[in-house]
Amino acid sequence: MKRTMKFTDYQTDGFYDELFEKAGVPHEAAKPLIAKIESLPPGDLHRRQQAAEAAFLQMGVTFTVYGSDEGTEKIFPFDIVPRVIEPGDWLQIERGLKQRIEALNLFINDVYHDQNIIKDGIIPGELLNSADSFRPQCVGLTPQRDIWIHVTGTDLVRDQAGKLMVLEDNLRCPSGVSYVLQNREVLKRTFPNVFQSMHVQPVYDYPNRLLAALQYLAPRGVAEPTVVVLTPGMYNSAYFEHAYLAQQMGVELVEGSDLVIQDGFVKMRTTKGFQRVDVIYRRIDDDFIDPKVFREDSCLGVPGLMDVYRRGNVALANAPGTGIADDKAVYAYVPQIIKYYLNQDMILPNVETYLCSEPNQLDFVLKNLDKLVVKAVNLSGGYGMLIGPHSTKKEQTEFAAQIRECPRNFIAQPTLGLSRAPTIVGDDFEGRHVDLRPYILYGEDIFVMPGGLTRVALRKGSLVVNSSQGGGSKDTWVVAPSDGRAEQSQGASSQSQTQSQTQKTNSKSQTQGAKDA
Amino acid sequence: MLSRTADAIYWLARYVERAENVARFVDVNFTLALDLPHESAAQWKPMILTTGDESEFSDRYDEFSEENVVKFLTFDRENPNSILSCLWQARENARTVRDTISSELWEQINHFYLLVQHASKQTKIDSPHKFFAEIKQASHLCTGIADSTMSHGEPWQFARLGRTIERADKTARILDVKYFMLLPKTDHVGSPYDALLWSALLKSASAFEMYRKRFRAIHPDRVVEFLILDQHFSRSIRFCVKGAERSLRLITGSESSSYASPVERKLGQLRSELDFADIGEILEGGLHEYLDTFQENLNLVGGAVFDTFFALKPVSAGNKAAS
Numbered sequence: 001m002k003r004t005m006k007f008t009d010y011q012t013d014g015f016y017d018e019l020f021e022k023a024g025v026p027h028e029a030a031k032p033l034i035a036k037i038e039s040l041p042p043g044d045l046h047r048r049q050q051a052a053e054a055a056f057l058q059m060g061v062t063f064t065v066y067g068s069d070e071g072t073e074k075i076f077p078f079d080i081v082p083r084v085i086e087p088g089d090w091l092q093i094e095r096g097l098k099q100r101i102e103a104l105n106l107f108i109n110d111v112y113h114d115q116n117i118i119k120d121g122i123i124p125g126e127l128l129n130s131a132d133s134f135r136p137q138c139v140g141l142t143p144q145r146d147i148w149i150h151v152t153g154t155d156l157v158r159d160q161a162g163k164l165m166v167l168e169d170n171l172r173c174p175s176g177v178s179y180v181l182q183n184r185e186v187l188k189r190t191f192p193n194v195f196q197s198m199h200v201q202p203v204y205d206y207p208n209r210l211l212a213a214l215q216y217l218a219p220r221g222v223a224e225p226t227v228v229v230l231t232p233g234m235y236n237s238a239y240f241e242h243a244y245l246a247q248q249m250g251v252e253l254v255e256g257s258d259l260v261i262q263d264g265f266v267k268m269r270t271t272k273g274f275q276r277v278d279v280i281y282r283r284i285d286d287d288f289i290d291p292k293v294f295r296e297d298s299c300l301g302v303p304g305l306m307d308v309y310r311r312g313n314v315a316l317a318n319a320p321g322t323g324i325a326d327d328k329a330v331y332a333y334v335p336q337i338i339k340y341y342l343n344q345d346m347i348l349p350n351v352e353t354y355l356c357s358e359p360n361q362l363d364f365v366l367k368n369l370d371k372l373v374v375k376a377v378n379l380s381g382g383y384g385m386l387i388g389p390h391s392t393k394k395e396q397t398e399f400a401a402q403i404r405e406c407p408r409n410f411i412a413q414p415t416l417g418l419s420r421a422p423t424i425v426g427d428d429f430e431g432r433h434v435d436l437r438p439y440i441l442y443g444e445d446i447f448v449m450p451g452g453l454t455r456v457a458l459r460k461g462s463l464v465v466n467s468s469q470g471g472g473s474k475d476t477w478v479v480a481p482s483d484g485r486a487e488q489s490q491g492a493s494s495q496s497q498t499q500s501q502t503q504k505t506n507s508k509s510q511t512q513g514a515k516d517a
Numbered sequence: 518m519l520s521r522t523a524d525a526i527y528w529l530a531r532y533v534e535r536a537e538n539v540a541r542f543v544d545v546n547f548t549l550a551l552d553l554p555h556e557s558a559a560q561w562k563p564m565i566l567t568t569g570d571e572s573e574f575s576d577r578y579d580e581f582s583e584e585n586v587v588k589f590l591t592f593d594r595e596n597p598n599s600i601l602s603c604l605w606q607a608r609e610n611a612r613t614v615r616d617t618i619s620s621e622l623w624e625q626i627n628h629f630y631l632l633v634q635h636a637s638k639q640t641k642i643d644s645p646h647k648f649f650a651e652i653k654q655a656s657h658l659c660t661g662i663a664d665s666t667m668s669h670g671e672p673w674q675f676a677r678l679g680r681t682i683e684r685a686d687k688t689a690r691i692l693d694v695k696y697f698m699l700l701p702k703t704d705h706v707g708s709p710y711d712a713l714l715w716s717a718l719l720k721s722a723s724a725f726e727m728y729r730k731r732f733r734a735i736h737p738d739r740v741v742e743f744l745i746l747d748q749h750f751s752r753s754i755r756f757c758v759k760g761a762e763r764s765l766r767l768i769t770g771s772e773s774s775s776y777a778s779p780v781e782r783k784l785g786q787l788r789s790e791l792d793f794a795d796i797g798e799i800l801e802g803g804l805h806e807y808l809d810t811f812q813e814n815l816n817l818v819g820g821a822v823f824d825t826f827f828a829l830k831p832v833s834a835g836n837k838a839a840s
Contacts, residue, residue, distance in 0.1 A: 057631070058624055058627065058628060059620070059624055059627075060612070060615075060623060060624065060627040229616075234609070234612055234613050239612075240615075243612070243613075243615040243616045244615070244616075246616035247615055247616035247617070247620070251616075252518075252519055252522070252616070252617075253615075253616040253617075254519060255521065257521075258519050258520070258521055268519060269519065269520045269521070270518055270519055270520060271518055271519075271520055271523045271671065271675075271768065271826045271827075
């Protein structure tokens with residue numbers, strides 16, 4: 001028989017902990033959750049964890065493990081103990097992200113038009129010219145409503161002291177929001193009471209917001225725009241998410257082969273002939289969306305799409321070319337970018353970053369490889385990284401050679417003692433490092449979804465949270481500020497009143513029905 | 518709706534229906550084997566003939582033993598028409614149209630596949646009757662969930678089109694093969710086995726109780742009439758074809774007395790032939806010939822469905838289709 005799981009022996013080991021101020025003392029906002037978990041009967045937490053995993057399997061929220069036995073599917077590893085974010089912290093995140101997205105959007109627009117930021121000497125022109133993600137095909141393009149980045153997933157971390165920082169921006173088809181929505185569905189079933197008592201801010205309206213943001217982009221004069229989600233197909237690792245978002249928005253999920261260009265418009269092949277498409281939420285990378293403009297060998301995209309886009313007859317989200325703003329070297333300049341376009345100081349700080357393209361910084365990086373995290377600017381998903389303190393001398397020497405060969409390709413950051421959160425490990429809780437990816441939508445205004453994907457490095461001591469590197473996830477609970485509570489509970493009571501009235505009406509009609517029969 | 522989506526939903530429904538049909542007649546045979554004398558071993562061969570996959574079977578199995586036949590029909594992934602293969606394909610199709618079908622339906626299909634996939638890992642089916650009953654029920658749940666959680670718009674109509682066409686085809690096959698396996702054994706006629714075998718045939722189509730209500734005594738001609746022409750039984754060929762035509766009309770929007778595409782013409786013809794058919798004439802002309810012709814025509818309908826709705830038309834031809 002399993003024992004009741006308590007946090008009595010839980011240690012923070014000198015890291016900032018997302019649920020505990022120090023051993024034995026939870027953060028104010030997390031108290032009801034901790035109390036709930038500690039009050040569960042023996043074995044109950046494990047049962048809830050298993051029920052949650054079974055629910056994911058049943059819902060088909062899985063990815064296929066290739067190679068081994070055919071049809072082996074796994075759920076994305078998931079820990080049912082949520083991470084809790086206090087209202088004050090969230091306010092800073094929300095304001096900081098809005099500021100950041102607004103500035104980055106102005107930056108991209110400038111980059112593909114006048115390049116004033118270079119002319120004014122704020123960033124070196126060399127930075128753009130040497131960036132792999134700069135798309136000359138987009139120069140002079142003006143997307144609908146001047147918005148380039150409609151959907152962003154920005155990765156945040158906390159350092160040893162608990163300070164929130166931006167680790168990187170993901171402006172090119174960021175993934176993971178479907179897991180946030182599904183995690184929440186499962187967690188609501190797992191901890192229904194405590195969830196309600198803590199006033200966790202809801203995430204369910206993300207698909208509505210996404211749809212509204214996409215519809216906002218429709219070419220002028222289209223009253224009821226047709227929005228579609230463009231996927232590379234069911235063998236893409238994020239296919240579940242593409243299908244899920246399309247379903248939740250009630251729009252078609254299309255593949256490149258479903259679309260054709262006809263008379264200057266994008267159309268999809270339907271059972272009733274060709275139907276015009278106005279807005280495409282594309283989940284295919286720039287390189288593949290139009291073989292006539294980008295990679296010729298792509299069979300995922302639509303030949304001629306960019307031409308229609310250029311004429312303003314279809315909107316693409318995110319706009320092609322946005323990758324320039326999540327180049328890891330450009331990242332280092334974001335504080336200046338915010339200052340330049342908005343004349344504001346950065347609300348959410350960057351992680352200190354060394355550019356290997358700068359000779360004096362390069363020197364520092366090469367001398368301190370054993371202490372720094374070095375990243376290739378064009379790779380993501382935890383690839384092309386050297387984590388100094390966890391690396392061997394041999395790996396450092398190899399990396400040094402790569403850096404010297406092409407310094408522009410690398411940046412370095414100090415190794416952060418990422419914050420941790422209690423995670424179920426066997427019969428105990430152990431601290432595991434986490435990050436946070438909130439999702440930001442830019443339509444009529446900028447919206448930050450309250451919460452986001454908390455990724456967990458499941459291996460002990462590991463700092464790598466990417467799912468491709470064995471990471472898992474947790475639900476993220478953003479606690480509503482206390483003034484929001486009265487309003488919520490009022491709403492709930494008036495709803496129950498309406499319901500009981502309906503019940504009466506129902507039973508009446510039932511009786512009548514019985515008499516008639 | 519997207520042509521690709523319509524295609525996937527149509528086939529998704531066909532595969533689920535096909536899996537259920539296989540489960541139904543494997544199950545009946547298990548039960549039948551218990552009541553029959555030792556010659557019953559021979560009863561496993563017709564099952565393979567029914568599916569039309571005889572050569573596929575013979576390529577890889579040496580005898581029509583219970584073990585081989587059941588394996589081939591339920592869990593053999595190399596047999597594209599095994600229950601497991603059908604469900605795998607149904608699920609892959611469902612996955613591509615997850616955005617169109619209700620999540621309840623997706624979860625049921627997912628659950629259905631996992632159920633059979635899990636069973637396939639066991640060395641032997643513990644309790645065949647229970648297992649096949651679960652499969653039938655899971656299939657009925659798919660239909661019921663689709664009916665009650667999806668709008669009865671185009672996607673749902675494509676699902677019904679697929680299901681009814683598949684069902685008509687399977688009823689015809691069961692009837693065709695069983696009839697020939699049963700009838701020539703004249704020494705059985707009038708024996709207790711005769712009624713048993715004809716009852717088994719009805720049970721293979723889940724038609725036993727409904728037949729009893731309609732005709733009571735088991736009589737071969739009546740059984741044939743019931744399964745081909747009955748107006749109200751949901752697995753009779755005529756009922757299925759009518760259902761298919763109804764869905765087709767609702768998809769195309771054309772009037773019942775006219776047609777706007779080859780598929781409507783083909784299906785309309787088939788339906789009206791069944792409306793005015795006479796069981797005496799059918800038997801006189803030869804049941805096998807009749808069913809053969811029917812299946813050929815039904816295949817033509819399937820082909821026309823593909824040409825009309827699913828085929829990826831080139832852009833130039835599309836102008837015509839759109840106007």
